[in-house]
Amino acid sequence: MPGSSLPKHATRARYSVHGCRCIECRTAHREYEQHRTRQKAYGTWKPYVDAEPARQHVRSLMARGMGWRRIAKVSGVANGTINKLLYGVPGQGRPPAQRIRRETAERLLAIDYSAELLADGASVDATGTWRRICALVAVGWPKVRIARALGSHGQGLQLHERLVLASTARRVAELYDAWWxxxxxxxxxxPAQVGRARRYASSRDWAPPMAWDDDALDDPEATPHQDARRAISSAExxxxxxxxxxxxxxxxEIAKRVGLSTDYVRGLLGGWGNPARDKAA
Incomplete structure (x- = not known):
């Protein structure tokens, strides 16, 4: 699931930028100030650090759909500072910054990627969104009902195969959390709609929620647990x-409706059946 939209706890960035005063953040701030005071006293304080780790981290966040202005807002770092970090000052022939203030680097590196951080109009990978939708259908939620809950009245699920808006990804994640x-x-x-939805998902081998670990839903490389998929399918x-x-x-008739063999249906029912009714059918 999406993580927090703030820097981690127990960091000076959380303390100084977002005003967190929990014990962990106060401790991190105090230790930083003590370290800085000692280094200044020894004449070894270095207020500037290599800019490359922070630059690569910012670029990584941007590659996942987080705009640099959004990064600036979340980190508390000035827009101009991030601009210089990424692009330098082309008009003056100045390359991207090679060194930045230690506090700036800490604030930027403290940001963890999260869909919650993205602006509504940002494009994000659609993998997790589609997995959640398919999982809901697999447990009986009709696609039309899902579309209606997402505000797509009369239009169905009009979603791109590879990319969706961050706002859409968030709405689908919230719906999934409520319905899974x-x-x-x-x-x-x-009940008939539930059955149709399940058969539709089964015919496409869509995995139900119980086959997914929460942290795997948004990972394009992750795969569902096959044992859970089979168990849920049989139970449903x-x-x-x-x-x-x-x-x-x-x-x-049951076998015909669910698309299974008569012997399989009779086996799931433990031999249940009305021979006369079966014969008549």
Whole structure:
């Protein structure tokens, strides 16, 4: 899930830029000031450090969709300082800064990437967004219901395959957090719609929420747990089959509706069936 939009706790950046006064941040600030005082007394204080680590970190954040102005706002570093760090002063023939103040470097390096940091209009990788949508369909949420919850009334899920807006990614993540373990039928979704959604997802081999670790959803290289995928699929099929069976539906008809063999359905029901009704079907 998305992390905090602030620098980490126990850092001077969190203390000085965002005013955190927790014990860890106060301790980090105090230790920094003590270290600086000692170094000044010894005549060894070096207020400037190599700019390259901070520059590479800023570029990494930008490559993931975070604009440099947003980075400046979150870190408390002036826009002009970041501009010089990245681009120098081309009009004066000055290259990107080679050294920056220690405090500036600390503030920039303290920023952890998070979707929460991105401006609404920033483009982000759509992997996690689609995985969450597919997982919701896999547990019975119809795509039209998901689209409606996201504000796409009558338009369906009009999302790009590779990139989505950061605001869209956040809305989908919030919806996923609210629905992943909820029963769709308790929210007005008809059992038949639930069954169709599950079959649609199963035919495309979409993994349900229980097959994903939270920290893997947004990782393009991650894969779902296959054992969990199979277990959830079997449990969901059994639930749907037993629901149909409770209405006296024949084994043959159930098999036809869920797209499975009659023997498989009978096996999931533990041999349950109405021979006369099955014969009639």
């Amino acid at each position: 373990d909820a029963d769709p039928t308790e929210h007005g979704v008809q 099929r059994r639930e749907e089959i037993e629901h149909l069976a409770s209405f006296g539906t024949s084994t043959t």
